[in-house]
Amino acid sequence: MFTTRFLYGVQEQPSLQHLFAKTRAGWQSLLLLVKNQLLCRLSKNYLTTLSHVFLFSTFKNLLKGMSEETKPSVSSPNEEALLDLAKSQPEGFNNDDIKQNLPNVPITEVTGIINKYLKNGTLEVFKMKNSLFYKYKDPLKKSDVKGADSEEKVVYKIIEESGNKGIWIRDIRFKSNLNTTQLNKVLKSLETKKFIKAVKSVAASKKKVYMCYDLEPDSSVTGGAWYQDQDFESEFVDVLSQQCHRFLAQKWEDASKQGGGPLLIRNRSYATATDVHKFISELGISKVTLSIDDIESILYTVVLDNNAERIVAANGSNLYKIVNRFLPSLGIVKTTCGICPIANRCASTGSVNPKSCTYLTDWINY
Amino acid sequence: MSTVFGKVVKLILLERFGPVVEQVGSYLFQYGTNPLLYIMKYTELPLSKIKESLCILIKYNLVTFVTNKNENLANYTLKPDRILLMLRYPKYNNLIKKKFGDESEMIIEEVLQRGYWTASELILKVIERLKKNEQATSVSLVKDKFKSLVVAKYLVRMPYPKDDKPVPDLQIQDNELYIFPDIDNKILAQINAGAESMDKIPDKGIYWTINFDRFHQDMRDKIIVTAFTKKIDDNAGKFVELLLRQMYIRTMPWADSSNPVPILEIKDIIRKQETHKQLLAFFDQYVNVIEQDNSNLIRKAGEASGGSFQIFMKEAFIQFAWETIEQIVLEKYDSKAARIFRLVKSKKHIEPDQIQKLAMIPAKEAKRLSYLLLEENFLQIQELKKSNTNNGPNKTFTLFHINLEQVVRMTLEHCYKTLFNIMTRKNHEKEINKRIIVKKQRVDTIAMDMREKGAEEGQISDIEEMITPPEREILERIDITLKKLNTVELEVDETIFLLQIYLMYQ
Structure with a gap:
């Protein structure tokens, strides 16, 4: 394995990009690695964190495991075919499956290959319904x-x-x-x-x-x-929630300006999360990209604040509309006593009493 | 019947009837139904005073009586709920004034002030008062007004004793309740002119009193109509108003839900009224919008005769009660707490973890608020223990939930307390400024006296100047304060009314 050896030779901590771009042979090995699913991991890291620097020791461990498995897989087409079969059957496969999928391979060779794989841990064997099953084991997990x-x-x-x-x-x-x-x-x-x-x-x-x-x-x-x-960025959530509310309010206002009867106004003031998402993205208040689901959960807080209602549209998505409350401001909350934090301690005698209550005095003199 | 409620009742009695009646009333509140001698023993008041107090209370229908085992004695029971209604009197007056005009308002006012009265005497009194205000009037006009109040069931006939017993057993047949007696206009006119004596009134012994239930029905309807007006718009409010009116033709006024009302009837009325053109033009759309509103209070019952609709009163008040509590939570603990409260409401039972996730509130804050609400009894907790885990820590699930009825009762208590506080404060303000208030009253009476005697303007202004400018300032301030407290008293009563209606429907 060229890459393997190449990596062994490198004593510093190479970046992945640097590593593979250096040699043509490196790219070729890369293709081989794909077959062993090693690249998935490598390429993932490679793609997502381009500048990421792998520690050498990690690589060493990783490739040690890899070099042992990859060698036999390339050496014989039969072995590769068996490995493909194993990968395609994550639930496991038995001897009958092998016979069906690899009819040309003599049974002695199959036994040899399986034994080899079992030895290096690429396959594992288990018994199910009185017959032997083999299962592919991800070499990554083994690494x-x-x-x-x-x-x-x-x-x-x-x-x-x-x-x-x-x-x-x-x-x-x-x-x-x-x-x-x-x-x-x-x-x-x-x-x-x-x-x-x-x-x-x-x-x-x-x-x-x-x-x-x-x-x-x-x-x-x-x-x-x-x-x-x-x-938790509660300010961020608050701002978003306000903006969502504003958007719905705007939508309703526009609809009522257009006129055309209450039903039309109502139907026009419904908005989907996608609409709100577009509005929020255009506003540019969010530095992280928000998903539709994020907007849905923000809209749910608006619903919980009793500022909007949520209904399910015919296609299964949620629709939001601004709503008014039933009741005007209540008498009880207009008084100081209605919202008094120490109302439980208040009595006709004692230090907290209505005659000398500062809250009441302030309110009366207001 | 809580202590706070008792205190409020005590204050009302004290304010309206004085200390002796208050003492008798408080005793009855505290110890329940009792005969006369027991009241005497515990209150240590002279018998005559107690008798007088009971008379007053019975006259205003604040105390009822039933015979003891010994039929010569009566047991007296206080009606505290009825006493609380005394705070609502201005509202009743206002309601009648808006609906029937000044004369009717005067009739109601007189009945409220006297407890009960005969129709003839009432009519004469109202005529007298109207004359004082220099308003044109006639016996027949006032009588008609009276009649319409009876027909609309705002006034109801008092029960009367059938046979002569030491403790009268007051009874009345259902069909007698709203039958207006024949009263000859001529006799009334003669009495009014002074040609006949008061003894000649034709309807002696037929007394009329206020039917509070009817007033509450109107107030309830008003709450529903304003709610729909606020939620949708005026036209929707009008629609609901008409729906309620049509409902009475078919349904008992306090039923949980109305019988189906054909929609065409309402449309016809709107067409005749011609006041709500918008509503008529978009009638079907409005019906659709109201029906599909998420509150789901008005539902379609059937397709017959162009569709008929039902209105669900009980559910309406359940929702109003929810909203009331939500508003209180909002004002008391701010919007985040209200959000948690509504979340628990919508999920019925919910874990603390989910609260912070769905309400989008930082974990710490969510925990603090939900346990604060728990501490203040707005939320309840339910613990589920998994007992049969052998190893590891025992896992316990904590679920928050709300018991609305309990919260409503708690809030109602709080309202009573608020009333008590406001009334105490009001008395206190009066008490500390007693000297100035009394002085002002004295000056006013002297000035009025002199004016009647025809004194010169200069003399009167001399008297009036006895109140110094700083005193005047204080008087103005007291005036504002008392007005403010009175307004709030009425407003708190509105909340109490709403919550009471909710509890009544339960």
């Missing part, structure tokens, strides 16, 4: 095993299972049965090897969750567009 001890493997596996939601250190401890100091050591080592990363959750500012290094954290962890460094 961590290299250069890691058994504790690291266990911990990595737990973290991997948690997906992009991440997992809290306490939960890892419960699942792995490792003690705190040991676990901390393992986590630190995995972190330096860039297998995992710690992400601060918005749910609790001090709570760190661990997840695989290359995963994009779930919006429940980062909080989505409304969070910046674990802080």
Whole structure:
């Protein structure tokens, strides 16, 4: 493997872009890597973080695993065909499937190939309904095993299972049965090897969750567009909510200016989230790009503030319209007592009483 | 019946009837139904005074009585809700004035002031008053006004005793309630001219009193109409008004929902009235808009005779009660809290995590507000425990929810407290400025006296100048303060009315 060897030879920390652009042979190996799904990962990183610099040690680990698998896969077309079959059957496949898909391959060779794969961990075998099944194992997931001890493997596996939601250190401890100091050591080592990363959750500012290094954290962890460094940007939400309200109000005003009867006015004042999204994007008040779903949730706050109503249109999307309230301002909220924060402590005697109440006095003299 | 409510009742009695009646009333409020001697024993008032107080209270229908086991004794019961209505008297007057004019208002005013009266005496009194105001009038005009009030059920005949017992058993047949007695105009005119004595009135013993239910019905309808006017527009308000009017032909006034009303009837009325051209032109559209409004208070019942519609009173007041509480939360704890409150309302039961997510409020703030609302009893909490997990921490779900009826009752209590505070403050303001107010009154009476005797202008102004400019200023300020407090008192009563109607429908 040219790339592999090339990478081994490089002692500094090369950028990915730099790496592949350098040699023609590099590009060729790249194509080979595609077949082994390694590129998916590489290219993803490559595309999303062009300037990202890979630590050499990460690469070493990664490619060590890769070079062992890629070699046999290119060496024989039969082996490759079997691998393709394995990839196409994520639920697993048995000997009958092999016979059907690879009719020309003698059974002895198939056994040889499978044994080889089982040995290097590309396939795993399990029993289902009294027949043997083989399943493709992503070499990526396996790559961590290299250069890691058994504790690291266990911990990595737990973290991997948690997906992009991440997992809290306490939960890892419960699942792995490792003690705190040991676990901390393992986590630190995995972190330096860039297998995992710690992400601060918005749910609790001090709570760190661990997840695989290359995963994009779930919006429940980062909080989505409304969070910046674990802080909820309530001003931003407020402004957006106001603007959405303004937009709906404007829409209603325009509709009533046009006239044409109450039904027409009502129907014209409905707006979809897409309309509002367009309006907000044109305003340019948001520095992050907002999705339609984000706008929907903003609009829902307007609905919750009783300033708008939401109905479901015939095509299943939500429509929003500004609404008025039923009741005019109430008598009780016009008095100081109606909104008094210490009303519960108020009595005819004692320090809080209506005769000497400062709130009342201020209101009377206003 | 809470303490605060009792205090309000006490203040009203004190303000209108003085300390003795107040003492008797408070005793009855506190200890419930009681016979005369018990009242005497506990209040330690002389018997004659207690009797007098009870007479007054019974006259105004604030106390009722039933026979004891011993038929010679009566048990007295206070009607505190009825006492609270005394605050609403100006509103009743106003309502009648708008609907029927000055003469009718005077009739209602007199009845309110006296508790009950005969028709003849009332008519004569009103004529007398109108004469004082130098308004042209006649017996037949006032009588007709009176009659129309009876027909419209604003006035109702008092029950009367059938047979002579120590404790009278007051009864009345349902069909007698709204039958106006024959009264000869001539006799009334003669009495009015002074040719006959008062004893000659033809309807002796037939007393009339206010039918509060009828007034409340009007006030309820007004709330609904203004609500629709505010939510949609004037035309929609008009439509609902007519719908309510047509409803009475078919439905009991306090039914939860009306029987179906054919839409064509309403259209005909609008066509005849010619006041709402817009409504007539877009009639079908308005019907459509009102029907499809998300409040869902007016619904189509059937397609017969061009479509018929029902209005759901009970639901209307449930929604109004919600909105009232929401407004209170909004004013008291600001918009974020109101948002949380509405979210919990719409989701019925909701977890704290979801609150901050859906309401888009920072976690800390959301937690603070929702627990604040919990502390103030606007929200309730429901804990679900998963008991059969063997290892790990026991997981508990916390769910927020709202018990509207309980919140409404709490708010009602709060309203009573507000009333109490305002009234106390009012009395207090009067108390601390008593000297000046009394002085002003004295000066006013002297000045009026002199004017009647035909004194010179200079003398009168001399007397009037006895009130110094700073005193005048204080008087003006007191005047404004009292006016303000009175207005608010009436407004708080509106909220109380709304919430009471809600509870009544429950």
